[in-house]
Amino acid sequence: MITLKVNGRDHRVDAEPDTPLLYVLRDHLALNAAKFGCGLGQCGACTVIVDGKAVLSCVTPLVLLEGKQVTTLEGLGTTADPAPIQRAFLDEQAAQCGYCIAGMMMRAQALLMRNASPSDDEIRGELEPHLCRCGTHMRILRAIRRAAGLMNRAELAPESGADR
Incomplete structure (x- = not known):
């Protein structure tokens, strides 16, 4: 189990440490804004923010994210109150x-x-x-x-x- 802080909330995730963040966001947390494009970190469709920096989530393993703040597009604003x-x-x-x-x-x-x-x-x-x-x-x-x-x-x- 790994604890991830995503969009200001802690989430306990049962996934292997080398699992790409993108899969956890989409498959475990139902956060679908980040897209699977190339799976190689070459297209940018999967970009999220980690501790203030843009990160390609398709090539970023969970093990590197413990204790860091992950922000997805869903964490910026809502339909009623967009960022x-x-x-x-x-x-x-x-x-x-x-x-x-x-x-x-x-x-x-x-x-x-x-x-x-x-x-x-x-x-x-x-x-x-x-x-x-x-x-x-x-x-x-x-x-x-x-x-x-x-x-x-x-x-x-x-x-x-x-x-x-």
Whole structure:
């Protein structure tokens, strides 16, 4: 048994230590945003965040994750209350088939967590490991810039009720 902290909750998982995180997320925890693409860490469809860094879950064994915080797309927001990155991708209609988008959003989220105002070149560099044939690349860039703006405005806004 291995204990994983996923999206802020502890989960006891009965799996071999060398089991890829992707299989545990999908098969044990019913978290299906991370997709199986290549199984070789070459396409980015399985990207999640581990301790603030984008990680390819198809090649990351459980044994490396004990005591670390794993965040999936499901952990960022909900349908009713999407996270800024999710809202921005929706607003910009940045997905076409949608297969790679969850991984791209997670890698973009990790970028925005460490760099609140990335340049287009920095965004492109960050997304380089992702394969996408849909042709929405310009909308994806706009979505990430929009998410940065949403996140920056949220940080600058005073907390409601703070004056009371």
